[in-house]
Amino acid sequence: MDRYIVKGGTPLEGEVEISGAKNAALALLAAAIMTDEDVTIENLPNVRDINVLLQVMGEIGAKINRVNDHKVIINGSTITSYTVDNESIRKIRASYYLLGALLGKYKHAEVALPGGCDIGSRPIDLHIKGFETLGANVSIERGMVSASAEELIGKSIYMDVVSVGATINIMLAAALSGGRCVIENAAKEPHVVDVANMLNSMGASIRGAGTDVIRIRGVEKLHGTVYSVIPDQIEAGTFMMVAAVTGGDITVKNVIPKHLEAITSKLYEIGCSVEEYDDAVRIIGGPRLHSTKITTLPYPGFPTDMQPQIAVTLALAEGTSMVTETIFENRFKYVDELVRMGADIKVEGKTAFITGVEKFSSADVVAPDLRAGAALVMAALAADGYSEITDIKYIKRGYEDFDGKLRGLGAIIREVSDDREAMKFKLKAIG
Numbered sequence: 001m002d003r004y005i006v007k008g009g010t011p012l013e014g015e016v017e018i019s020g021a022k023n024a025a026l027a028l029l030a031a032a033i034m035t036d037e038d039v040t041i042e043n044l045p046n047v048r049d050i051n052v053l054l055q056v057m058g059e060i061g062a063k064i065n066r067v068n069d070h071k072v073i074i075n076g077s078t079i080t081s082y083t084v085d086n087e088s089i090r091k092i093r094a095s096y097y098l099l100g101a102l103l104g105k106y107k108h109a110e111v112a113l114p115g116g117c118d119i120g121s122r123p124i125d126l127h128i129k130g131f132e133t134l135g136a137n138v139s140i141e142r143g144m145v146s147a148s149a150e151e152l153i154g155k156s157i158y159m160d161v162v163s164v165g166a167t168i169n170i171m172l173a174a175a176l177s178g179g180r181c182v183i184e185n186a187a188k189e190p191h192v193v194d195v196a197n198m199l200n201s202m203g204a205s206i207r208g209a210g211t212d213v214i215r216i217r218g219v220e221k222l223h224g225t226v227y228s229v230i231p232d233q234i235e236a237g238t239f240m241m242v243a244a245v246t247g248g249d250i251t252v253k254n255v256i257p258k259h260l261e262a263i264t265s266k267l268y269e270i271g272c273s274v275e276e277y278d279d280a281v282r283i284i285g286g287p288r289l290h291s292t293k294i295t296t297l298p299y300p301g302f303p304t305d306m307q308p309q310i311a312v313t314l315a316l317a318e319g320t321s322m323v324t325e326t327i328f329e330n331r332f333k334y335v336d337e338l339v340r341m342g343a344d345i346k347v348e349g350k351t352a353f354i355t356g357v358e359k360f361s362s363a364d365v366v367a368p369d370l371r372a373g374a375a376l377v378m379a380a381l382a383a384d385g386y387s388e389i390t391d392i393k394y395i396k397r398g399y400e401d402f403d404g405k406l407r408g409l410g411a412i413i414r415e416v417s418d419d420r421e422a423m424k425f426k427l428k429a430i431g
């Protein structure tokens, strides 16, 4: 089984280039099929979830020209099927964006219920409510969500819970509707703005993305565009935490510092040195960090996707920290693994009480999901000795060349597929 072997205990130093944002790119790819003209997407992250989505878009008939790892040209004029279902698509969350995109363009879509990391119950009721408000009939049968409409007419939609996925999905469908749609209590995440920007560059009329009221005037047709995905805020935040937890000095390049404010201000608060440049952030960790309180919130609050990484960082900080998770109820599954590495963490309800220890000890741990998996790699980098992280398929869903980028910063980490390879790597590292 594929796993990472990590020899920790060295401060990581140097520069790392951040890839395009996975969660933005997934929505942009779906949006790309909403025109019959070519859409070129650049700065695409080369990660598994993206490749799965491109594959199923190809299966329903879209032309996918993968120019290189980071650039694709999509043409949706050849789509022949509005039904999206295969084993891989059931495993990713963003399959639901094909519902909004196909419904908007063809007024009909049938997509397998979304999967994704097991971090909570993850309902799609708000997506459905949105489509129904626009005039679609939506049903769920045998694991498939079907939506169809004679026509879609924009209306006012109030989101009971702030949802990134539902906001983007409604924006997609409403972009090609009649009338005006107003999404109230919309998500304000950078990738919501990115999707609005790309749709606008295709001829849509979307105003207010990035605020909690988004106004969409439906248009009849969209046209082609060339668009570059924004940098990945969570990948950037993860490398910033790598600097903090290893007591290193890392310049994280190709970022939009504004998107990282919740993360940089927390790192500064706990004792890291933070320098901001136009498109880079430099973080210098430790010597010893101190405790804080954090609550995950929708943007511009502290992102839930950074919760495991900050928890690992605080597990080595002086004093007792409180980390409260308000978005997904099942996001502390890494805690048992971290405790096996010597962390002192108790979870009560939505809050983890973390008392900092001097050092982690190396251990063999299992990645329970994407972000928690990255957090466990961070812990291994900070621990003395060899650790193994298994189930790294989760990490590969969302981090491009994670081990390669870490090696570029001086980490001793290798992906291996069996015990023999693991032993060979250890012997070589010792030698």
Ligand code: UD1
Pocket: 023, 024, 026, 093, 094, 120, 121, 122, 123, 124, 125, 126, 127, 128, 161, 162, 163, 164, 165, 166, 187, 304, 305, 326, 327, 328
């Ligand atoms: C997206 C991201 C995920 C990130 C999350 C929050 C993708 C592929 N995934 O997930 O990495 O952790 O945003 O930033 O982009 N909710 C409902 N009903 C719905 C939809 C959501 O109650 O119909 C609730 C969820 O249970 C959760 C909250 O709303 O408590 C936020 O979820 P949402 O923003 O929709 O997350 P995702 O789009 O699934």
